[in-house]
Structures are given as C-alpha cells and as structure tokens.
Amino acid sequence: MERTIGIGLLGAGTVGGALVRRLIGESGAIAAKTGLVFDVRRIGVKTLGRVRDFEVTDGLLTDDLFSVVNDPTVDIVVEVMGGLEPAGDLILAALEAGKPVISANKELISARGPELIAAAERSGVPFLFEAAVGGGIPIIRPLSETLAGETVTRVLGIVNGTTNFILTKMANEGTAYEDALAQAQALGYAEPDPTADVSGADSAAKAAILASLAFGTWVGFDDVYYEGIQSISVEDMVFAEDFGYIIKLVAVCDRTGSGVTARVHPVMVPVEHPLASIRGATNAVFIEGPSIDSLLFAGPGAGGEPTATAVLGDVIDAARETLAGAQVAPRIRFSPGEIVPFEDVETEWYMRLMVDDKPGVLAKIASRFGESNVSIRSVWQEGVDTKASLIVVTHRAVESSQRAALESLKLIPEVLEVAAVIRVLGVER
Helix, strand or coil, rough: CCCCEEEEECCCCCHHHHHHHHHHCCHHHHHHHHHHHEEEEEECCCCCCCCCCCCCCCCCEEEHHHHHHCCCCCCCCEECCCCCCCCCHHHHHHCCCCEHHHHHHHHHHHHHHHHHHHEEEEEECCCCCCHHHHCCCCCCHHHHHCCCCCCEEEEECCCCCCHHHHHHHHHHHHHHHHHHHHHHHHCCCCCCCCCCHHCCHHHHHHHHHHHHHHHEEEEEEEECEEECCCCCCCCHHHHHHCEEEEEEEEEEEEEEECCEEEEEEEEEECCHHHHHHHCCCEEEEEEEECEEEEEEHHHHHCHHHHHHHHHHHHHHHHHHHHHHCCCCCCCCCCCCECCCHHHEEEEEEEEEEEEEEECCCCHHHHHHHHHHHEEEEEEEEEEEEEEEEEEEECCEEEHHHHHHHHHHCCCCCCEEEEEEEECCCCCCC
C-alpha cells in the first residue's frame, strides 16, 4: 500500500532543482522501492522570476518562505537554500511545529546545530543532514548510527571538491594556482567568488560537524582553526613529491588525552596513505578507531545530483519514521568535553626558506628551533647563485612552539623569505 507524503522545499537552486526533478521524474521508481509517494506541495524561493531548470505547476513556487513551513499539507520540510538566515529560523519553526526537517546546510548546522537538534528532540521528529558533509558520500549516518558504539579516535577528510580539483591540477600537471582555479570555475566546481572554498571555511564547517558526531562533544565552527590553499605553489608540490608526499587540504579531527580538536589546513599526505589517491573533485572521509582500524568513504562530494541523492535518502528515512508514529530517538547526544586549542596541538612542519648561501646560516637556524623546543628531523638545501632554498622538516612539537620558531627565524638577517609552511600528516595527535 502506497502512502503519500507532502514535501515543502526551501530553495530551488542546483541541489533543490535536482531534487525536484528526482521527486517528480522518478516518483514511480521511488514508490516501487519504498511504498512512498512524495508530492511536492510548496517550493519557497527568494526570487520568483528566476529561470529554473525544472517545470512545476502554477502556484507551486512562492517567495513567502514561512508559508511553506506553515502549509498544513506539507509533512516534511527540506531546506537547501543555504546561509544562516532565514534558513535557521525556518528550520526551527518547522521543528517546533512537529515537522521533520532535512537540511544540506553545513554553515547553519555548524553554527546552530545543538539548538536545532534539541528542538527536534523536544518535538520527537527527525532532523537529518546527510548532505551537509561530503555531498553524495554517506558519512553522517555511519558516524551517528553505525559507529555509535565505536570510540572513534581520528577523522580525516578531503571535503571540498573545488580545492581538491585545484591541488590535483597543480600536482599532476604543474598548473599554477590561478590557472587551476580558473579551470575549476569554468567547469562549475568553483563559484565566481571562491573564497569560502579556497580559504578553507567551507571545509571548516564540515569539520565541525564531523568532529561533533565522531566524538560526541559539540564542536562549533568557531572552534575550528582553518587555513586555505592560496599560498600553495607548484614548487612545493614538486618538493612534496620528492619527499614522498602529496599536498591536500584536509580536515583533521582528533580525540586526544586532553580533549577533542578539529582543524583544516594544507597537509603533506604520505603517498601510501589512502587520501593521497583522492584526485579531482572527489571527496573522501577516513575514520580510525580501535575496533574498526580504519574505514574510507569516497565519492562525488559536490554537485546537484550527488547531493540530491543524499537529501532524498534522508527524506525517505524521515517519512518512514513519521509513518511509524513512534517517538523518534535522538540520533546522537552530545556530552560536555574539552575543545583543545590548535595552539596546543602537536604538529610537524615542512618549511621552505630562502636564505643567503653562506657559512653559519644553518647553525643559526638550528639554534632558533632549539630555543623554541622544536627538533629538526631533516634538512635539504638547493643553491641558487648566492642564495639557497632550504627545506626544513621538524619533529612533533606543540603548534605554538612551531610558530615561535617561525617568528624567530624571520629575525635572522640571512633568512630572506619564509616561502612556505605546510604541516605534515601522521603525527598530529
């Protein structure tokens, strides 16, 4: 027996349009698999006159967004409009009205997650956001359900397809950063304003969600340290390959003896690590734990169709729970925990310095590292006329000590430039 569920959609852009096409064009196939018929009752948009790549009946579109939430024929609300507001208040209103909500809004969830999750628990309805991290990669449900009994110790994620595409072009083809970015924009991987992607902010929002679900302690966006890829050069890509690494923008989430930490920055990943093989616009999440050892989830992390697939899976899940008529148990509970500042995390650094090629310079540099309690693991030098490119890789040291060493190096007259600082994966715990 088929059951009809009314859907109210907030947002009709790339993801929203793909979802509408699926709900309408594949309704028969969905019903055959699930016994559910999804009827799109209302679509809330900010601009009514915009040309859209799907067809709907007259009156379905509205710019009165709260009318979508308040429509009595809407059983489930799907938010794919993005941004903090009005999305946040719309979701809260829907949850307080006892309506399940599906969202793909990583920015909002990383900022207001506890508030929205608590509202859903009070109303006993699902609040699902599988598409908020990794697009089409199923990662939220495995972390919050399948691995709920596992003490996850680390989550590593390549969770931004734009930056991974750019870095892949730079590493594989020697393409300059600016040219690789232009190619990403031409292919639709990057927005005209790519700041959120290339600065690491997009990945930081996703890292906050991953860390929160993995460790059971809420980590907000403001708790995540992040750096972007704008300063990465092809020269560093070449050096990384020579040393057996490849540079990626990685979300690193750790459970330590002092608490939990989450950060996003360029990382030199050993070529034998599974994340090193993730190329192009593909995303991947690597999970470690004492019982599971390690798990890798990989696939298309962006684009309308993959993301709409994850949203649709949540819609089906929410519909089944709603029809069951039972009080929905929370997917995960958060307990108080210590957020470790990034300055207190132990990291290992790769540094590329331009120095005067003269006797005693290396001794001065080594002395400054020692004064900052940072040990040097290896040094490599390549001369260029009277100057030299000096590569220094450090052993594990507290991030604040690494930074102190860096500032001290800048005071040495023979150090002409600190050309690059990139952290190395493998010892950041």
